Amino acid sequence: MKPGAEVVVSQYCFAVYPIVTHLFGARLISVPARNFGHDLPAMLKAVTPSTKVTFVANPNNPTGTLAPREEVVRLVKLIPDGVLLVMDEAYIDFLEEPVDLLPLIRAGEKPNLLLMRTFSKIFGLAGLRLGYGIGHPELIAALEKVRQPFNINSIAQAGALAALDDQAHLARTRANNTSGLNYLQNTFRQLGLEFIPSHANFVLVRVGAGQRVCEEMQKLGVITRPMGGYQLPECIRITVGTPEQNDRCLAALKKALGPTR
Numbered sequence: 001m002k003p004g005a006e007v008v009v010s011q012y013c014f015a016v017y018p019i020v021t022h023l024f025g026a027r028l029i030s031v032p033a034r035n036f037g038h039d040l041p042a043m044l045k046a047v048t049p050s051t052k053v054t055f056v057a058n059p060n061n062p063t064g065t066l067a068p069r070e071e072v073v074r075l076v077k078l079i080p081d082g083v084l085l086v087m088d089e090a091y092i093d094f095l096e097e098p099v100d101l102l103p104l105i106r107a108g109e110k111p112n113l114l115l116m117r118t119f120s121k122i123f124g125l126a127g128l129r130l131g132y133g134i135g136h137p138e139l140i141a142a143l144e145k146v147r148q149p150f151n152i153n154s155i156a157q158a159g160a161l162a163a164l165d166d167q168a169h170l171a172r173t174r175a176n177n178t179s180g181l182n183y184l185q186n187t188f189r190q191l192g193l194e195f196i197p198s199h200a201n202f203v204l205v206r207v208g209a210g211q212r213v214c215e216e217m218q219k220l221g222v223i224t225r226p227m228g229g230y231q232l233p234e235c236i237r238i239t240v241g242t243p244e245q246n247d248r249c250l251a252a253l254k255k256a257l258g259p260t261r
């Protein structure tokens with residue numbers, strides 16, 4: 001990117017956006033969060049003639065927050081043509097009624113809109129290392145110029161194609177996630193632990209000394225994410241598992257928190 005180029009993100013955004021911004025020598029503009037979620041109107045206001053890219057993960061990792069539908073629609077409508085708006089839809093399949101931006105792409109109306117998807121989340125195929133982008137043919141043609149040749153192997157492609165057709169797996173995983181989220185969040189309430197209501201397949205929960213709690217849980221064989229790197233050292237991120245895994249995780253959490261819980 002040219003010197004002075006800016007990338008607009010939200011506070012508590014997915015860590016990869018700041019990393020790629022710095023990698024390409026651009027300036028990161030981080031817009032303060034609103035209730036831990038993206039403040040899309042403020043992000044729109046932060047766009048200047050120097051802005052080249054805006055990243056919005058919706059739902060967001062690590063907060064699990066979902067931006068209001070009308071704010072997403074307004075952002076997409078008002079983002080200037082010269083700014084690439086990347087809507088990261090990694091967790092979209094966990095939503096019952098997501099904002100559907102595909103019609104805009106199909107109508108060829110938004111050459112500066114890129115939707116990003118991955119097989120790593122609801123499909124459970126993170127090991128394939130496969131995702132895709134959906135955008136206007138001109139935008140995709142530009143990406144093709146910098147794509148590495150033969151970047152996706154044929155086994156990953158076969159797995160992904162089979163996964164796309166497996167609607168039963170999707171429905172099962174979505175239902176497991178909804179009940180698992182309810183279970184985890186209800187238990188946090190009973191334990192008096194603050195959490196951010198989640199729309200993804202994980203929950204951010206305030207446990208005090210996040211790093212220590214993660215380490216204690218890991219000794220019990222349960223891996224969670226400490227959030228110090230996101231300036232949330234009092235929180236950990238817990239991913240929804242099967243009912244048995246959720247129980248095991250909560251038992252480990254209670255042990256790590258000590259006898260008062």
Ligand SMILES: Cc1ncc(COP(=O)(O)O)c(C=O)c1O
Nearest residue numbers: 014057061088090118120130131
């Ligand atoms: C918001 C968001 N986008 C994209 C990804 C990328 O996933 P992958 O590189 O496995 O496709 C992740 C994974 O953590 C994510 O949380």
